[in-house]
Amino acid sequence: MPATPQAIPEPLLRQVSLRVEETTGLHFPAVRFADLERGLAEAARAAGSNDARVYAESLLNRQLQATDVDTLAASLTVGETHFFRDPRAFTYLETTLLPDLIAAKRGGDRCLRLWSAGCASGEEPYSLAMILHRLLPDLKDWNVTILGTDINPKALARAATGVYTEWSFRDTPEWVKPRYFTARADQRYELQPWLKRMVRFACLNLVDESYPAVASNTTGMDLIICRNVLLYFAPVRTVPVVERFHRALVAGGVLVIGAVEASQMAFPGFSSIPAPSVALFRKQGSAAVTPGAVVSAALPALSPDAPPSTHAAPVAVVGPSPAPLPRAPAAQPPAWNAGSGSDSRTAAQRARACADQGELAEALVWCDRALADAKTAAALHFLRAGILQELQRDAEALLALRNVLFLAPDHVLAHFAMATIERRQGRRAVAAKHLSNARRLLAGRDENEELPDSGGLTVGRASGMLTATHDMWTMTDAAGGGRQA
Ligand SMILES: C[S@@+](CC[C@H](N)C(=O)[O-])C[C@H]1O[C@@H](n2cnc3c(N)ncnc32)[C@H](O)[C@@H]1O
Known part of the structure; x- marks a missing residue:
């Protein structure tokens, strides 16, 4: 046994x-x-x-x-991702940043090097490939490298297949699927082979000191995009990563980080570029073009079957690091649990946005981040409980709901949520008690009053809902069956 x-x-x-x-x-x-x-x-x-x-x-x-x-x-690791995640960020890349980079290189070596660090199952670097295909009618005359790296070899194996389910296209522009994928009989979508060949994947742990290195193809980058990765890192561990990204970029190269995670980090040796939805940092020390300085031409008509010629070199997993360049002094980032109230609010917004997108694991991390600065915010405990419930982690959801009721004993929806979980767990008496508490708390209140943390649910509608639940449970119990606790 x-x-x-x-x-x-x-x-x-x-x-x-x-x-x-x-x-x-x-x-x-x-x-x-x-x-x-x-x-x-x-x-x-x-x-x-x-x-x-x-x-x-x-x-x-x-x-x-x-x-x-x-x-x-x-x-x-949390590998949540999808094509064109954060569309505003991709719009900015497509309409401003990349056209400027292309214009600056068109008269020169026509060599573009992009790196998606922490690319999970590949949707991010493939989205970059699609943008370059849209921006470069003469793609075959360019030397393009798009590198996708991650610490998780399983995610990279999925990336390399280029086969995706519907879930990878949530919140993705409509033109993406018909233009770049073939629908398969098994409800999956397969990337056009020529587009797949534009991206090279390699396993790389960002904590390793072995990059940037020619052997891993991580030097001379024009753009590094590392979004929704460093938010999972201990703050102290982000400092050397940013420093290595700095070395991996050419002078004037750009580092793209998720907006909220960047707000809690330091970027020595970079200057910040204002942009919507992402944080952009340009490596100092060049006369690089200012984003928007080049008027973006209208996007070219697509020629979907023009196979682009790319020259992305195969990459080794890791390799010896060249002699390090002089380092900019590293500033210490603020501790995550010592942020300001506005950091907490932004983290809470991010948690809600991720939860709305179904990115539950990530939503939970943002929620915990928000709670670190606002431990007594009942609304955040309630949000956490909702996320945990969706993750089917009922025991933890109950603990979070207990915190809500400790902070806000009259929280109708916390009682109702507890009732629902307890009932699901077979503890009918406890469930009935919570349901009755919720109903009692609504009694005598203005029908049009909106309940806190309810997204606009009024007392009147909540009463109807609780009564219907009560009646249904009573009928089910009368019909017999189920455990009593
Ligand atoms: C939430 S996904 C982000 C995917 C994509 N960048 C996006 O924003 O849609 C986070 C990824 O970071 C990767 N990651 C976490 N720690 C890492 C590390 N030490 N080195 C490299 N990748 C790491 C995880 O494996 C995961 O695939």
Whole structure:
């Protein structure tokens, strides 16, 4: 009989979280220990162990190998992405930044080098390839490199197939699918082979000191895009990454980071360029063109079957680093839990936006970030509970709802949500109590009053909803069946 898997005790989780941080940059503070524990259990299974605790201990007692990092990366990273994610950012790239770069290079070497660092399953670098195809009618006369790297080899393997489900096209412009994909019989979409060939993928851990290096094709970049990656990093681990990106860029090259994550980091040696939805930083020390200075020509008509010639060199996974260039002094970023109220508000907005997009794991990280600065915000605990419920993590959702009721005992929807979860878990008496609390809290209130954190639900409509739920439960119980707790 297999041994019973052990839960991982908190002191061990604390030690492992430091080990994981050193190895991958990924930050698992106490508030994310449940995610860490779940990821370790998955990694343990992938490593052939059925005991997460023993596996976790083993991570502390030995030199971790590349296969260990692969296993951890596959289980602990969040790979949420889609084509043209954050359309405003891509519009800016397509209408301003890349046309300016192209105009600056057209009379010169016609060589463009773009790198999507932390590319997950490849949607981001392929979106860049589509933009270049739209912007360059003479693509075959250019020497284009688009590199996609990630720490997670499983995600990269998916990227290399160029086959995607409908989910990768959420919030994606309508022209993308018919122009660049072939629909398959299995409801998936396959990228046109010539576009697939425009992007090269390689496994690269951003924590490694081995880049930039010619061997990994990570030098002389005109543009590095690294969005929704460093938000998962411990703040102190982002500093050397930004410094290495600085070295990987040509003078005047541009680093693109997600707007909110960038607000909590430092970018020594870069000057910031104002842009919508992303944070752009230009490597100082050149007379680079100012975005928008070149009037963007109307986008060329597409010639979908013109196979572009690209000269992207195959890349090695890692390689020896060339002698480092002089480094700009690294400023310390502010600690994530010491931000201002506006940081917390922005993180909360980001959490809601991700939750609306169905990017639940990422929404949870943003929500925790917002909560770090606003622990007493009942609305944030409620948002967290909603995300956890959608992730089917009922026990944690209940804890979050208890926090809501501790801070706002009259929160009708928290009672209602607890009722729903308790009922689902078979604890009917507890569920009935919460439902009755919610109904009592609505009694005598103005029908048109909007309930907090409800997205506009009025007292009148909520009353109808709770009564209908009460009647349905009563009928089901009368019909018999189910457990009573
Ligand atoms: C949420 S996805 C972002 C994908 C894409 N950049 C986007 O914005 O849509 C985050 C990616 O960062 C990768 N990542 C996390 N830690 C990394 C590290 N140390 N080195 C390289 N990639 C890492 C994860 O594997 C994951 O695929």
